[in-house]
Amino acid sequence: MKIAVIGTGYVGLVTGTCFAETGNVVTCVDIDKLKVSKLSNGQITIYEPGLEKIFLRNLKENRLNFTSDLKDAICDAQIIFLALPTPPDADGSADLKYVLGVAETIGKLLTSYKIIINKSTVPVGTAEKVRKAIELNYDGDFDVISNPEFLREGVAVEDFMKPDRVVIGTKSVKAIDVMNQLYAPFVRQGNPVIFMDEKSAELTKYAANSFLATKISFMNEISQLCERLGADVDSVRKGIGSDDRIGKRFLFPGIGYGGSCFPKDVQALIKSASEVEYDFEILKSVEKVNAIQKRHLVSKILKYYKRGLRDLHFALWGIAFKPNTDDIRDAPALSIINELCELGATITAYDPEAMPNAKILLGDKIGFANNQYEALKDADALIVATEWSEFRTPDFNRIIDSLKDKVIFDGRNLYNSSTLKQHDIEYFSIGRD
Structure with a gap:
């Protein structure tokens, strides 16, 4: 599959690299051009045991790519992961400005069916907010689903490659079929992929x-x-x-x-x-x-x-x-x-x-x-x-x-x-x- 991952922080970089490791072609997007340049040249920007080896392997095999051009990244992608920061506001609530800002921009760029996936940790109801943000500029067919990460820093690669469970929030039959295909290589030992509604997943x-x-x-x-x-x-x-x-x-x-x-x-x-x-x-x-x-x-x-x-x-x-x-x-x-x-x-x-x-x-x-x-x-x-x-x-x-x-x-x-x-x-x- 062709996948776009928006955000190259801890979650985004691990997610993109691990999906590339199973044969997908992944393009990671970040507005920080210096960071994109470092990653494109093989300089990993976080410390996580086991990540650098597969990062370099997939970079060499051209399955893992980095860009600052959002349009270019999502043009051919079937799946778009949002792995953006959600820092706490002064009142403790999660700040969704990055997530919703990118969602609105995605709406301006969509021309065909895509699955947009919240990988960031977001409050209940965010999937619906992302949907509305996209619909401001696009009235075609798309799905917004929730797929929270459960990665422990220090063992994130192992957690991603051999998850205890995968939680996916969607009622879309089309999205369920794609997500089952995407995660099949990671759950071969029988660990569950659990489907539920978006709010429950969040x-x-x-x-x-x-x-x-x-x-x-x-x-x-x-x-x-x-x-x-x-x-x-x-x-x-x-x-x-x-x-x-x-x-x-x-x-x-x-x-x-x-x-x-x-x-x-x-x-x-x-x-x-x-x-x-x-x-x-x-x-x-x-x-x-x-x-x-x-x-x-x-x-x-x-x-x-x-x-x-x-x-x-x-x-x-x-x-x-x-x-x-x-x-x-x-x-x-x-x-x-x-x-x-x-x-x-x-x-x-x-x-x-x-x-x-x-x-x-x-x-x-x-x-x-x-x-x-x-x-x-x-x-x-x-x-x-x-x-x-x-x-x-x-x-x-x-x-x-x-x-x-x-x-x-x-x-x-x-x-x-x-x-x-x-x-x-x-x-x-x-x-x-």
Whole structure:
């Protein structure tokens, strides 16, 4: 099939590349001409494990192309994916100006039947708004459907190529037939393609992310209880995670969730609920708990350094909101950095992939190291904010030799308390103190 993907951000680039990998001819569109030039010349613009290899392969085979010309991209395409940003407005609602603006332009360019697919995370009712935007300029035959993505940063290629499920919102028989053909190579093992109406598909995406955010916040509250009651959160996590009604995933306590999806999707669902006069109290609590949890590690640091943090210097390992990504949007590490700096501390940070983005955002607010051990130089203590694999088994002797106070504040529970005691390192983690 010939496919156009509008938007070359995280979702758009993964979507376009993975569809090309199964033999489709894909043209990705972006208004950023410099970005288009980089991608056309083989320079990938995001970090995602496994993506670069298939990106370069399909670029070489001319199955993956990039352009700034929307008309050229959609001219021969049977399917048009909208993978555009939907940033939160001040009131928490999703801003649809990019989606609807492109939809109106598409209406001016259509000359034959196309399927326009919302891949972006959008509020319930957006498919209908896109349809109306296209109809402002085109009265021919077309379908607008919802096909939300369920990609986890760090394993997005695997998630796309071997999805747990594919959700498609449409009642069009013609669109259903095309979408079944499109996704057939991805569900050969029998995982379901679930068809439903557009509004249900749109809500499914928000419901999924909000439920996962709820699991995280619930476990973070359990960790707070563990610290106060003397229980061990790892034991509790294993005890409840073995119940298949609950499951093992998203039960690890830490310093709160971040990233491009959970924060804005929770906000957007709360806003959508309020627009139909429903008070989504659980999700409001999820947001509140997450905000508190982001401060929790700083509270431990302040409790340890009773004299205050002015003139103290910290090493910080990890800036990305999770491992295996360079994404720092709403990363808990940023909250820690900002609060420590406000309290008079200085920081040198290291992250395997996120430092270029962090340097753009933070400038000279903090220092940056070339590796994790260089970050320890002249530091009073170490803070672990992201659970990168290379941080899991460090050289504790090098840490001891570098830190002035021989103390680690671990926001991801990477280490065993008894191991740290053997090295005479004071250790503060989440839900295990």
